[in-house]
Amino acid sequence: MAGPGARRGPGRQRPPIPPGLRLLFSAEQIAARLDELAAAASAKMAAAEKPLAVCVLKGAFMFCADLVRRIPVGMDVAFVRAASYGSGTVSSGRVRVSFEPPAPEVRGSAVLLIEDIVDTGRTIAEVRRRLVSRGASIACTVALLRRKGGAAGAAADAAGFEIGAEFVVGYGLDLDGKYRNLPYLAAVEGEAR
Ligand code: IMP
Ligand code: MG
Numbered sequence: 001m002a003g004p005g006a007r008r009g010p011g012r013q014r015p016p017i018p019p020g021l022r023l024l025f026s027a028e029q030i031a032a033r034l035d036e037l038a039a040a041a042s043a044k045m046a047a048a049e050k051p052l053a054v055c056v057l058k059g060a061f062m063f064c065a066d067l068v069r070r071i072p073v074g075m076d077v078a079f080v081r082a083a084s085y086g087s088g089t090v091s092s093g094r095v096r097v098s099f100e101p102p103a104p105e106v107r108g109s110a111v112l113l114i115e116d117i118v119d120t121g122r123t124i125a126e127v128r129r130r131l132v133s134r135g136a137s138i139a140c141t142v143a144l145l146r147r148k149g150g151a152a153g154a155a156a157d158a159a160g161f162e163i164g165a166e167f168v169v170g171y172g173l174d175l176d177g178k179y180r181n182l183p184y185l186a187a188v189e190g191e192a193r
Helices: 025-043 061-068 122-133
Strands: 019-024 050-057 076-085 091-099 110-118 137-147 158-163 166-169 187-190
Touching: 019 025, 019 061, 019 166, 025 061, 025 110, 025 137, 025 158, 050 061, 050 122, 050 137, 061 110, 076 122, 110 122, 122 137
Parallel strands: 050 076, 050 110, 110 137, 137 158
Antiparallel strands: 019 187, 076 091, 166 187
């Protein structure tokens, strides 16, 4: 029987969702939502002088790859590594940026900032600050997920899905390095933020 993750094509069955996880958004739901997000981002980036997508690692890698290929505006892609979580599901409150593109790469560019989830908004604020200090302007910020009751104000121009207190994994997001390569988004049972 085809589960919530059934892949198209004959004879291809998806493995069951691991125990302890609950499906939130299927691969098909994500793909449909990305079409909408890409259309909105394309409109903003079309006018950009030197368009550059900046992917916040690691969590946004899958989202970024799927989003940029839907945007018919020629652009380069750069990566920044930011982490506010140690192990587990509670934010340390401090954002550590351990890797970012060199200034010449970002100077003068109009950035499409791609983040996995905006929770308190600290990560996205710190990444923005660093890009702007290197001479970029932020044209558009897109998050895959936005936590309700999280960041005050408009930390992201657009978000794929709104979530509540659940800790979400899959489609790039991890819990202690697990579940990152799941093609869907799932909640970890018993983990609330
Ligand atoms: P913020 O700085 O509080 O907005 O937190 C954003 C960062 O926390 C994201 O880039 C994620 O890496 C991480 N994070 C927050 N909530 C979750 C979650 O539910 N699952 C996985 N990572 C999360
Ligand atoms: Mg993480």
